[in-house]
Amino acid sequence: MTASRLLRHWFTRLLAPNRLIREKYEHFKELLDSDAKALDLIADLEAPIYGYDPADVARVRFLTGQLVQAVRDMTASLYDMNPHAYASLPEALERIAADISVLVTQPPLDFAPPYVLNLDEAADHPGQVGGKAANLAIVRRNGVATPPGFVITASAFARFLRDNDLEKEIEKRFEDVSLSNNDAIVRVTGELQELILAAKVPADIADEILRAVESMNLEGRRLAVRSSALAEDGDISFAGQYASELDVEPFDVLAAYKRVLAGKYCPRALAYRVRHGLTDNNTAMAALVLPMVEASAAGVVYTFDPACSAVGGNAVGVYVVGGLAADLVDGSVTPGKHYLTREPEPSILMGCVCESSAAITDQVLCELGKKALHLEKVFGQPQDVEWAFGPDGLTILQSRPLQQEQDREAFSAEEIATAIELVSELDCASPGAACGPVHHVSSGADFRGIPKGSVVVTNTLRPALSQFLDRIVAIVAGNGSRASHLASVARERRVPVVVGCESGILEEGAVVTVDAAAGKIYDRCLPSIMVRNDEAEKVHAQVRAENQELASCTVRLSLLDPEDENFTPEGCQSLHDLVRFCHEKSVAEMFSLVDRGGRGLGKSRRLETTLPLVMYVLDLGGGLADSAAEKGPVDVGALSCIPLRALWSGLADERVAWDESQLHVDWEAFDRVSAGIFSKDSRILASYSIIASEYMHLNIRFGYHFSIVDALCGDLPGANYIKFRFKGGGAALPQRMHRLIFVRQVLEYFGYETTIKGDMLDASYMRMPAAETAHALEVLGLVLAVTRLMDVKLADSAEAKSEASLFLQRFFPEERA
Numbered sequence: 001m002t003a004s005r006l007l008r009h010w011f012t013r014l015l016a017p018n019r020l021i022r023e024k025y026e027h028f029k030e031l032l033d034s035d036a037k038a039l040d041l042i043a044d045l046e047a048p049i050y051g052y053d054p055a056d057v058a059r060v061r062f063l064t065g066q067l068v069q070a071v072r073d074m075t076a077s078l079y080d081m082n083p084h085a086y087a088s089l090p091e092a093l094e095r096i097a098a099d100i101s102v103l104v105t106q107p108p109l110d111f112a113p114p115y116v117l118n119l120d121e122a123a124d125h126p127g128q129v130g131g132k133a134a135n136l137a138i139v140r141r142n143g144v145a146t147p148p149g150f151v152i153t154a155s156a157f158a159r160f161l162r163d164n165d166l167e168k169e170i171e172k173r174f175e176d177v178s179l180s181n182n183d184a185i186v187r188v189t190g191e192l193q194e195l196i197l198a199a200k201v202p203a204d205i206a207d208e209i210l211r212a213v214e215s216m217n218l219e220g221r222r223l224a225v226r227s228s229a230l231a232e233d234g235d236i237s238f239a240g241q242y243a244s245e246l247d248v249e250p251f252d253v254l255a256a257y258k259r260v261l262a263g264k265y266c267p268r269a270l271a272y273r274v275r276h277g278l279t280d281n282n283t284a285m286a287a288l289v290l291p292m293v294e295a296s297a298a299g300v301v302y303t304f305d306p307a308c309s310a311v312g313g314n315a316v317g318v319y320v321v322g323g324l325a326a327d328l329v330d331g332s333v334t335p336g337k338h339y340l341t342r343e344p345e346p347s348i349l350m351g352c353v354c355e356s357s358a359a360i361t362d363q364v365l366c367e368l369g370k371k372a373l374h375l376e377k378v379f380g381q382p383q384d385v386e387w388a389f390g391p392d393g394l395t396i397l398q399s400r401p402l403q404q405e406q407d408r409e410a411f412s413a414e415e416i417a418t419a420i421e422l423v424s425e426l427d428c429a430s431p432g433a434a435c436g437p438v439h440h441v442s443s444g445a446d447f448r449g450i451p452k453g454s455v456v457v458t459n460t461l462r463p464a465l466s467q468f469l470d471r472i473v474a475i476v477a478g479n480g481s482r483a484s485h486l487a488s489v490a491r492e493r494r495v496p497v498v499v500g501c502e503s504g505i506l507e508e509g510a511v512v513t514v515d516a517a518a519g520k521i522y523d524r525c526l527p528s529i530m531v532r533n534d535e536a537e538k539v540h541a542q543v544r545a546e547n548q549e550l551a552s553c554t555v556r557l558s559l560l561d562p563e564d565e566n567f568t569p570e571g572c573q574s575l576h577d578l579v580r581f582c583h584e585k586s587v588a589e590m591f592s593l594v595d596r597g598g599r600g601l602g603k604s605r606r607l608e609t610t611l612p613l614v615m616y617v618l619d620l621g622g623g624l625a626d627s628a629a630e631k632g633p634v635d636v637g638a639l640s641c642i643p644l645r646a647l648w649s650g651l652a653d654e655r656v657a658w659d660e661s662q663l664h665v666d667w668e669a670f671d672r673v674s675a676g677i678f679s680k681d682s683r684i685l686a687s688y689s690i691i692a693s694e695y696m697h698l699n700i701r702f703g704y705h706f707s708i709v710d711a712l713c714g715d716l717p718g719a720n721y722i723k724f725r726f727k728g729g730g731a732a733l734p735q736r737m738h739r740l741i742f743v744r745q746v747l748e749y750f751g752y753e754t755t756i757k758g759d760m761l762d763a764s765y766m767r768m769p770a771a772e773t774a775h776a777l778e779v780l781g782l783v784l785a786v787t788r789l790m791d792v793k794l795a796d797s798a799e800a801k802s803e804a805s806l807f808l809q810r811f812f813p814e815e816r817a
Contacts, residue, residue: 023080024081024082024589027077027078027080027081028077028081028586028589030073030077031073031074031077031078031081031582031583031586032586032697032710034070034071034073034074034077035074035579035582035583036723036725037066037070037073038067038070038071038074038575038579039579039725039760040762041063041066041067041070042067042554042555042575042576042579043757043758043760044063044757045060045063045064045067045554045555046555046757046758047178047180047757047758048060048178048547049547049550049551049554049555050547050551050758052757052758053178053179053180054178054179054274054275054277055177055178055179055274056174056175056177056178056270056274056279056280057104057106057174057279057280058170058171058172058174058175058177058280059174059175059176059177059178060104060550061104061105061175062175064100064104064550064554064575067554067575068093068097068100068575071093071575071578071579071582072093074578074579074582074583075089075090075092075093075578075582076090077582077586078582078585078586078589081586081589082589085585086569086585088568088569088570089569089578089582091569092569092570092572092578093578096553096572096573096574096575096578099553100550100553100554100575103549103550103553104550106279106280106281107281108281109154109155109157109158109161109162109281109284110154110155110158111155111158111159111162112155113155114128114153114155115152115153115155115156115159115204115205115208116150116151116152116153116156116205116208116209116211116212117129117150117151117153118148118149118150118151118212118216119133119136119137119140119146119148119149119150119151119288119290120137120140120141121137122134122136122137122151123137123138123140123141125153127154127230128151128153128154128155128286129151129153129154129228129286129288130151130154130227130228130229130230130231130232130285130286130288131228131229131230131231131232131400132226132227132228132229132232132288132398132400133151133228133286133288134228135379135398135399135400136149136288136396136397136398136399138378138379138399139375139378139396139399142374142375142378144371144374144375144396145392145393145394145395145396146395146396146397147290147291147293147395147397148216148290148291149216149288149289149290149291150212150216150288150289151228151286151287151288151289152205152209152257152286152287152289153286154230154284154285154286156202156205156286157261157284157285157286158284159202159205160199160201160202160205160261163200163202164195164199164200166192166195166196166199169192169195170192170280173188173191173192174188174280176188177270177274178274179271179274179275179470182267182448182467182468185267185270185271185467186267188265188270189265189266189267189270192262192265193262193265193266196258196261196262196265197258197259197262199258201254201257201258206254209253209254209257209289210253210254212289213250213253213289218250218289218291219250220250221250221291221292222246222247222248222249222250222291222292223247223248223249223250223253223256223289223290223291223292224244224245224246224247224248224288224289224290224291224292225244225245225248225253225256225257225259225260225287225288225289226244226245226260226287226288226289226290227242227243227244227260227263227264227285227287227288228285228286228287228288229242229264229283229284229285229286230282230283230284230285230286231273231276231278231282231283232283241266241268241269241272241273241463241466241489242260242263242264242266242269242285243259243260243262243263243266244260245259245260246292246324247292253289257287257289260285260287261285261287264283264285267464267467268463268464268466268467271466271467272466272467272489275469275470275493277546277547290397293324293388293390293392293395293397294390294391294392295323295324295388295389295390295395296322296323296389296390297320297321297322297323297360297388297389298320298321298323298324298386298387298388298389299318299319299320299321299335299386299387300318300319300384300385300386300387301316301317301318301319301368301369301372301383301384301385301387302316302317302319302382302383302384302402302482303316303342303372303373303375303376303382303383303385303402304316304342304376304382304402305317305339305482306431307337307339307427307428307482314342315339315340315341315342315349316339316340316341316342316346316369316372316373317337317338317339317482318337318338318339318340318365318368318369319335319336319337319481319482320335320336320337320338320360321333321335321336324388333479333480334479334480334481334499334500335481337481338365340365340366340369342373344370344373345366345370346366346369346370346373347366348362348365348366360389364389364394367394368387368389368394371385371387371394371396372385372387375396375399379399379401381401381402382401382402383399383400383401383402384399384400384401384402384403385398385399386398386399403489403491415526415527415528419513419522419523419526420522420523420524421520421521421522421523422505422506422512422521422522422523423501423505423506423520423521424518424519424520424521425500425519426476426498426499426500426501426516426519426520426521427481427482427498427499427500427519428482428497428498428499428516428517428518428519429461429477429480429481429482429484429487429490429497429498429499429516430475430482430487430490430491430494430495430496430497430516431491431496431516431517432474432494432495432496432516432517433474433496433513433514433515433516433517433529434455434473434474434495434496434513434514434529435455435473435474435511435512435513435514435524435525435526435529436453436454436455436473436474436511436512436525437451437453437454437455437509437510437511437512438454438455438457438476438506438507438508438509438510438511438512439451439454439455439456439457439508439509440456440457440458440506440508441456441457441458441465442458442459447464447465447467447468448468450468450471450472451471452470452471453471453473454471454472454473455472455473455474455475455476455506455512455514456472456474456475456476457475457476457477457501457503457506458475458476458477458478459477459478459479459503460477460478460479460480461475461477461479461480461481461484461486461487461497461499462486463484463486463489465486466486466489466490469489469490469493469495472495473495473496473514474495474496474497474498474514474516475490475495475496475497475498476497476498476501476506476514476521477497477498477499477500477501478499478500478501478502478503479499480499481499496514496515496516497516498514498516498519498521500519501521506521510523511523511524511525512524513525513526513529552573552574553573553574553575554574554575554576555574555575555576556573556574556576557574557576557577557580558573558574558577559571559572559573559577559580559581560580562584567581567584568581569581605617605618605619605631605632605633605634606632606633606634607633607634607635607636607639608633608634608635608636609636609652610652611651611652611658612658613651613687614686614687615686615687615688615689615700616686616687616688616689617634617639617644617688617689617690617691618688618689618690618691619691619692620690620691620692620695621692621693622640622641622692622693622694623639623640623641623644623691623692623693623696624638624639624640624641624691625638625639625640636648636652639691640693641689641691641692641693641694641695641696642693642694642713642714642770642774643691643694643695643696643709643711643712643713643722643773643774643777644689644691644696644698646713646773646774646775646777646778646781647696647698647709647711647777647778647780647781647784648781649778649781650777650778650779650780650781650782650783650784650785651781651782651784651785652781652785653781653782653785653811655810655811656782656785656786658785687699687700694712694713694714695711695712696709696710696711697709697710698710698711700784706726706727707724707725707726707727707784708723708724708725709722709723709724709777709780710722710723710724711723711773711777713770713773713774713777714770715770717767717768717769717770720766720767720768720769720770720773721764721765721766721767721773722752722763722764722765722766722773722776722777722780723762723763723764724747724752724761724762724763724764724780725760725761725762725763726740726743726760726761726763727759727760727761736759737756737759737797738794738795738796738797738799738800739787739794739800740756740759740761741797741800741801741804742787742794742800742801742803742804742807743761743763743783743787744756744761744763745800745801745804745805746779746783746804746807746808747763747779747780747783749804749808750765750775750776750779751765751768751772751776752764752765752776753765753766779812782807782811783807786807
């Protein structure tokens with residue numbers, strides 16, 4: 001196939017050069033279309049890779065597949081433009097695509113037996129039984145009382161999916177899942193839960209489960225069927241994310257098991273695992289089946305609880321409720337609290353004791369503390385232990401690593417002295433400090449409307465709020481405690497949480513600072529918080545650790561210098577490199593038409609202008625006036641291309657000062673190729689435009705950024721459009737983002753629709769009459785002229801917005817009026 005295409009190219013070049021030029025132009029247009037798709041996909045892929053918008057690995061896999069195809073289309077178009085020069089290009093793409101395939105392909109789930117293990121065996125199979133069951137098995141093996149039970153393994157889950165043909169259904173639906181797309185999360189999880197509940201447990205596995213119930217003499221007792229996913233209760237807790245089924249009749253155990261599997265796909269659990277970079281297979285679901293425990297009191301123990309300040313936090317914290325602990329961990333009640341010494345034989349710290357909501361003796365408290373500290377030694381780190389006390393004495397139901405974030409001193413004494421205190425003496429459930437506008441929520445229906453950056457005020461610490469922690473800077477609750485699942489997840493995410501604030505104290509929309517460690521809320525944002533927010537923004541703009549290799553193969557751009565000897569297909573290390581290579585070489589191919597006489601499309605010609613800007617134009621017909629000379633440089637006054645004339649009127653506006661001492665070219669390329677000496681007419685550094693009477697494709701390269709404008713401006717309003725892309729800059733990422741805020745503010749004022757992905761802005765202006773379209777292009781020209789070095793000047797987003805307002809006042813005072 002390659003040989004035949006090469007032969008056809010040479011035949012056409014020799015015998016039909018005019019047709020070759022036309023075909024090359026058609027391939028060029030196809031390549032530009034594919035280039036636009038590829039850059040869109042790169043921006044989409046950067047969001048999960050850089051952590052702006054974490055996504056399910058299925059979405060990453062889908063986006064990389066789409067990007068590979070777009071780049072494949074680009075390489076095919078460039079190859080067709082000149083097969084002889086780019087014979088090795090397809091091989092370079094397939095090399096990179098193969099590396100990507102390895103990185104985005106998950107190992108399949110293991111669906112081989114065992115499918116059911118008793119709890120005594122579970123400790124020897126941590127990769128099959130999940131964290132919760134494995135930990136409880138270790139507790140039992142170390143002589144601490146637990147209920148008897150058995151585990152339905154992760155292999156059983158894999159068989160359940162395979163036998164019901166659910167693997168492809170899950171993959172297809174997860175292609176839409178990212179944290180910013182809450183509607184997709186709700187839709188996908190609802191669909192998957194329905195599919196799982198409608199499916200059947202494989203017959204052999206169902207028989208094993210029922211036999212385990214019978215062999216452990218559980219037939220006459222109500223059961224608890226609890227989640228035990230592979231990643232649960234380890235370094236990441238998944239506290240409160242998955243479902244547990246309580247008071248299950250033995251005959252209903254299979255239905256309860258399916259409900260636990262379906263709980264794997266509830267919205268908060270899906271959002272939680274995506275946030276932590278885990279795949280669906282990483283969190284394969286096992287289920288722990290235990291008899292229900294009769295209890296007069298229950299709760300949790302933190303073996304190292306900083307809430308007791310009397311001893312500097314060096315205490316065991318015991319949280320107690322009456323009956324079972326479900327109301328405690330779901331954050332709906334405030335428990336009784338007791339604090340014990342961290343000694344081999346713990347004693348009660350009287351100065352820290354709170355009134356208990358359930359009767360429990362000092363002897364039981366001390367026994368509980370001793371058992372919990374023993375488990376801390378067994379597991380080698382502080383533990384979060386769930387317990388129950390009843391007729392059979394103390395029983396341990398769960399033990400997992402304690403999720404705890406040590407707080408630093410939030411504010412200086414001088415800052416506190418001038419702050420206005422609104423609320424004090426609150427309980428700290430998750431340490432830290434943050435500020436933002438107050439937003440009240442009263443039910444789950446309110447959660448989806450939480451604005452980003454909010455201090456959320458709620459009655460209770462509901463686990464469902466964990467799905468929306470990306471939008472929340474702090475939580476203020478009326479009831480709840482450190483022992484709730486939401487508080488545990490908030491500590492993982494470093495979201496401050498305080499409890500005990502009476503309703504009605506904080507007004508909706510009021511900006512407040514929450515200092516959780518001190519248990520205080522202050523009016524407005526304290527200055528040091530704003531500094532920390534800026535620091536967090538800088539840290540945020542890094543490749544997530546688990547995505548380093550994928551970034552290197554996909555979105556990272558290392559092929560920067562077109563004159564470098566490594567600027568070859570073999571030198572491409574990523575799909576982004578290939579996009580850059582194909583785009584640069586396709587432009588070079590179009591400019592090479594000048595050397596062959598330029599028949600058919602005309603010659604590329606240097607544009608004569610008073611602006612210190614190097615630009616070449618390639619006229620496809622009607623882009624230059626009839627009076628223009630046929631050869632040599634062309635004066636800007638000879639342009640008859642409507643879109644370029646309109647944009648140029650903004651670029652050349654006499655109110656914009658251009659620095660005549662330096663030439664505005666591609667400085668990034670200049671830095672790498674010039675070594676201080678270059679031709680000011682260099683096409684490598686130049687901007688270019690392909691023009692016709694009503695059409696323009698313009699690539700402006702000056703400074704350390706590039707802009708692309710594609711526009712049609714004619715008599716049919718329905719066909720008119722402007723598409724604009726702006727990316728890059730010489731400053732750090734936050735400053736480049738500030739410039740994008742300026743550009744967006746101005747363009748949206750004039751009716752453009754804009755989106756920002758990473759440091760790239762896309763804008764469009766569609767289906768408007770010619771006069772309005774031409775005016776929008778003039779505005780765009782002005783924006784390009786005044787933003788050349790703006791990224792190194794803007795300090796923050798507020799200054800960017802202020803500069804946008806000043807721009808409008810200066811250049812369009814009549815429209816502002």
